[in-house]
Amino acid sequence: MSAGPSSTPSTSAPGDRWSRLVPGPHNRVPLTPVGFLQRSAEIFADRVAVVHGEQRIRYAELHQRACRLASALQRQGVQAGDVVAVMLPNVPAMIDAHFGVPMAGAVLCTINTRLDPDTVAYILTHSQARVLVVDRQFAPVVATALQRTQHAVRVIDHDDVLYQGPGERIGQCLYEDFLAEGDPAFAWTPPADEYAPIALNYTSGTTGRPKGVVYHHRGTFLEAMGNISAWPLPLHPVYLWTLPLFHCNGWCFAWSTVAMGGTQVCLRAVDPELIFRLIGEHGVTHMCGAPTVLSMLTASPAAQSRTYRHTVHIQTGGSPPPAKVIKAMEEIGFQVLQIYGMTELQGPSTYAAVQAGWAGLPLEERANFMARQGVRYPVVEAQRVGHPDTCEAMPQDGQSVGEILIRSNTVMLGYLDDEAATTDAFQGGWMHTGDLAVWHADHYIEIKDRKKDIIISGGENISSVEVEIALYRHPATQLAAVVARPDEKWGETPCAFVQLKPDMQATEAEIIQWCREHLAHYKVPRKVVFGPLPTTATGKIQKFALRERARSA
Template sequence: MTQSIFEQDLPRTSANHVPLSPLTFIERSATVYPDYPAVVHGEIRRNWAETWQRCRRLASALELHGIQPGQTVAAMLPNVPAMFEAHFGVPLAGCVLNTLNIRLDAEAIAYMLAHGEAKVVLVDPEFAGVIEAAVAKLDPKPLVIDVDDALFEGPPQRIGQVEYESLLAEGDPEYPYRLPEDEWQAISLNYTSGTTGKPKGVVYHHRGAYLNAVSNLLEWAMPHHPVYLWTLPMFHCNGWCFPWTIAANAGVSVCLRRVDPKKIMALIADERVTHFSGAPIVLNGLVNLPDAQKRDFDHPVKVTTAGAAPPASVIAGVETLGIEVTHVYGLTEVYGPVTVCAWHEAWDELSVEARAKLKARQGVRYHMLEALCIADPETLAPVPKDGQTIGEILMRGNNVMKGYLKNPEATEQALKGGWYHTGDLAVWHPDGYIEIKDRAKDIIISGGENISTIEVEDALYTHPAVEEAAVVAKPDEKWGETPCAFVKLKVGYGEVTEQEIIDHCRSRLAHFKAPRTVIFTELPKTSTGKIQKFVLREEARKQ
């Protein structure tokens, strides 16, 4: 092929081509706005210069402890300053950050640490017991770093070899700032349940993290120096890339250890929070606060929500409080949200209920997502934009994962045909907006967390009275969805109660994964013996 004149003597060099990485964002903000506030946590108030120094100290200290580029550093932390700093200090050292779901049990955590080959674990005292039990199952064992927090209300627990502040004291505040050699290099590892009991390790690269962080700015039209409240867990898809987004715009991260509607309302008013994110359950908590705990505020406040589609009544209730709602949608495999229910000014004239119904749709693609379609998953033929024909949501772009760690078969299946197959079923409306109708993988999204029905079913089957079991999503006003178990008991076993089954599952699973409802019944099956879950889903909706 003849080379174009525009390719002749015009080489790619370090002067005109550099890897995209969100590390650029914090370096710039610390340089341009060193005295601007960056982190708020109780009495802690740190600016961008101080935060950048702490991130560099972390990178330096990891290197001093023998941690090599390309190795995994895990974090079992709530939304505290150390978690924010890890999003920069860990990749600055060339390492990969694995944020662990703080709601999981020791067995699940041990699997993730082993599978990701974690060399370091940062742990908050609240989760010391879980990490201690998880690490006991590992050989070799990672370096455990305790992260003390003045706002932790329980007794101090030390299980590590060093405390976080002491670790930072070992590090160099002038540790060299350097980008990865290749933007395709991994920046983080996030585990998702998928459709099997074993989690899959989703690998993010620097380029995708950079682009999705910028997309967050664009979709929200975020101004300079926003004040962002961490109601969304930073362990979930790296906080939807918002640690990097806030650094890009020199904003303020207001940390929050756990979701508390009263505290959220107080921080919005007292810290003049402008933006926050969370699952519909967070919004529902604000709507249902007693009037005495609600606060007035005279500044604009915006929230993005995702997970199970928020009920229109919840959206309407939040907007009555003076908070503007933006509905987004995404998955762990695409760095968090990548579609948005982009708003049209003409819709402002509609009633509150009509606006809320429109906002419940998943919308259109983010700026940085290259393509989005609803199609037949096998032929890849797009479905008609009629709002009725159901197909699978497919995605393509730079903010699609590298793939699943150590799982080439699952990676190939997820990315077949040049598209990321979400497994979510939706319709395409005439205006191009998508709306989810079902979940092909039977995943339950409860309070923003994914729950594998197979994993719950496995726990049910360990009860000696259970002959058959199936789990589906049951709509729930508070959590969005909760697990509903249908159980056929063995003949002659004796009396078994709903609570006994729930307690049995809780003893084997993280509590949020256990069924909230148990129905004893015969299970409907096809002629080949396959349980008809669509029938059970309809039954669960009636309960």
């Protein structure tokens, strides 16, 4: 019996056999997280996708809202590659934007809601944003920012029924009215190039000016899938937004949760009592946040009366939580997972994967393992602690300090309009994180210091140089330096060391008030120490000595 011509072995050279099998539209579709919504709307149309107060948005409606947004943006002239900025808390409109903006072919820029007017003006100008959606709570900051930039942007007001505070409408129309102008049957297709930009996130650089970090469709798709596999995220999770969605696009969890047909519970601001109530009401299974959030939860009176039969999983990044916080979180039904990432890595890149043998260890010893930054995500190709200049791997002895280097599809495209910084970041074919760590024999990494003197306070990055620039503007300042000071609530806060000019006077309260007038409030030093600053023979301030002083200041 003949097998037929289709199974006849080829007599061609071995390489020719494979070269005839070429990818095409049948098996090569650009990767993008936007498609997750279309799939979940088809399969889970009636499931609740978003909860906000009394509002319930099901998947079919969420898909329509995203389509309307994309359609309305295009009708306003937004084209592929244009930037659409939003300055919003964790509200449904923010979730709309993560799908609707890229559906329109545009790039989503989520602006940190804690920034000052000057920085917001800089971001609007540098990004060349065509549209800005702003919540009424942040209207005063944005109104001032618009006065300080010559860049023209169409402003859309977002009015939330859950917000009753001050703030005027400053835009041309209301967000819900803008959505109504769009077509719910908008036909979306994936981008032709999966490396097309999808998001633009600004992060403080060492000069104090934010740098525009460009995310791509392929990277955010894989980061979203990495979240699902590393935690892991089950089918139909209930995710509570205790992490700001403006921060690394919520570590890509807006996309991850939708991929699994989950429910996203919105939260305008971190409020421990409300968090405990929402967990109970909605059966929250997953949430993320800075170590500050963990400390706030364990210190809340509500924690004493709230325990849950189900486990609530919480990811945290930044300063490792102390053993007492991990113990307190476990006692009220939370399971903590320490992660490490940065804006340039599109979210978490490394996590303290739990080993079976840790369960029987004493808490202090187990907490030491859990507090390490850990091993690479399943979607991260390579990670090492290497020499900052040569990129050669350091010994895995838990003692040799090197820089954390990453090579992955989840690394950013680069910094917008900053070729020099991009080249430096990718030197030697690796993403240079600027974080110094040791590498253990079990492949887990552990951060020891921050190369760029970035202060992480409550999960937010603060450039020490930016704060120093503000200090130098004070007429009484001769020398200034800012370092991280350990803080039980925030993990770290800025500590300023100021050397005054001869015959000039200033008080701590005066310096702090000066900083409040020139910086976002979360960047303001909590402590100011006066006196001569230690310097090297070349006049460079010895920050390592100041870090030691800050611990006891």
